[in-house]
Amino acid sequence: MRNEDVEYQETLAYLTGLSRFGMNLGLERIQALMERLGHPERGLRVIHVGGTNGKGSTVAMIAEILRQAGYQVGVFISPHLHDVRERITINGQMIAKERVIALGRILRSRMEELAAGGLEHPTEFEVYTAMALLYFKERQVDFAVVEVGLGGEIDSTNVVQPLLAVITNVGRDHMEQLGSEISDIAKVKAGIIKPGASAVTAAVRPEALAVLHEYAAGRGVKLWQVGKDIRWDVRRQGETEQEFDLYGLQEKFPGLKLRLTGEHQLWNAATAVTAGELLQAEYGIKIPRQAVYDALKSVQWPGRLERISARPKILLDGAHNLDGAQALAAALALYRRQRLLLCLGMLADKEREKMLDCLIPLADEVIITKPNSSRSGDWRLLGKYAEKFGKPVMMVEDPGEAAGIGADKLGPEDMLCVAGSLYMLADVKESLLNKLRDK
DSSP, rough: OHHHHHHHHHHHHHHHGGGGGGGOOOOOOHHHHHTTOOTTTTTTTTTEESSSHHHHHHHHHHHHHHHTTOEEEEOSSSSSSOGGGGGGGEETOOOOOHHHHHHHHHHHHHHHHHHHHHOOOOHHHHHHHHHHHHHHHHHSSEEEEEEEESSSSSSSSGGGGOOOEOOOOSSSOOOHHHHHHHHHHHHHHHOOOOTOOEEEEOOHHHHHHHHHHHHHHTTTEEEEEETBBEEEEEEEEOOOEEEEEEESSSSSEEEEESOOHHHHHHHHHHHHHHHHHHHHHOHHHHHHHOHHHHHHHHOOOOOOOEEEETTTTEEOOOOOOOOHHHHHHHHHHTSOOEEEEEEEEOOOOOOOHHHHHHHHHGGSSEOOOOOOOOOOOHHHHHHHHHGGGGEEEOOOOOOOHHHHHHHHHTTTTTTEEEEEEEHHHHHHHHHHHHHHOOO
C-alpha cells in the first residue's frame, strides 16, 4: 500500500472518530473554527439549499445548470453513498485524497488550538463543512452550492452568507431536534434566509409558507414561491425521462426534458431553474437558456428512483421520511410491471408506520430489513406492523441479503424497489450489481 493510502486511511479514521462528539447543533464551534482558518467562507458565492426533502436533487440540478453555463462549481452534500469524498466535489470531481490529507492536517491543528482554549470540540459534520469551504476557497470556485445538513438556522453550514437561499419544502423529519409542528420546523429552515440575499421555496403547506414569508419579510427579502410565482405544464412522464413546459420568473422554457423521474422532481427542477433566474436577475450572472436544457437532460442523482436494471426492473430510492414515501408511492405509478416487491429499511426515529401505510398497499410482497445505523431501533417491529396488510412479509436483517432475496424472486416483468434509509443503499446497490453481473 502506498504511503498516501496509509495517510488517507489515517485521516479518514480521525475524521470518522469525531462522530464521538455526536450531533451538536449550534454555530459557536464552526464560527470559531472559521476564524482560526482565516474565514474561508467569506468571498465565496454561495447558493445555500435547505428543506426536508429534495435538497440533494435540487443541489445537483442547480450545480449542473451553473456547470453547463461554463462555471466552476463546488458542491457540498451529506450524507454520501459510497465514498466520503462524494460530499465535496468540484464540477462533479471528488476532492482528491491528497487534499483530504492536507486539509485534514490543517483542521486537526486548528481544532487542537480551540480545544486548548477551552472550546467544545467541533463535530464530524462541522469539520467536513470546514474542509469543503477551505477547499472551495483554495480552488477559487465560481460558485459553491451548499446543502444544509439538518434544519438550517443552527446547522454548521449556516456560517455562510449566501447569494441565494433555497428551501425546497418543509415536512416532518428530525422532529426531536426541530420540533413536531410544521410551523416550528419552518422557523428553523427559514434561518438560512439572510438580509441581502434572494430566496425561493417549493414549500406548499400553508403553515410553513406563513412562517417563511414572515421571516423573509422581516429581513427585507422577497421570497419567491414555486407553484405560485413559477408554474409548469407536464407534457409526458415516463420511466426514464419526463418533459414539461416551465413558466419561470423571467422566461418560458418549453419542452424541458428531465432525466430524473417522479412528480416531485418537477418541483425540484422548477426550484433549480428559478435559482438560476434569480442569479441572473439579481446578480447579473449569465446563464444561457441552453445551459438549463442541457443540465436537466443530463443531471443524475444516485439513490433517487435510480434504476439499476431494466428487465427485470430494479429501483433504489432513499425515501427516508413520510413525504419521501408519498413521493415514491406516486412515482411508482409510472412504472409498468406485473408484480411489485418492496424491500424496506427505515430508521426508528422516522414515522415508519405511516410510511408503510402509504407504500405496502402497492406491493405484492414485502421484505423488511435493518439499515446499518445505530438509529435502526427494533426493526422487527416494523415487520410485525407490515404483516397486518395481508401481504407476504419476510424479515431479513442484512440489507444486501434482503435485496438479493428480492431480486431472486423476480420474474422478467416484475419490479423490485429497495427504499428507505440512505445509510443502506450503497451496500444494497453493490450487492445487487454483483448479482446482476453473475447472471
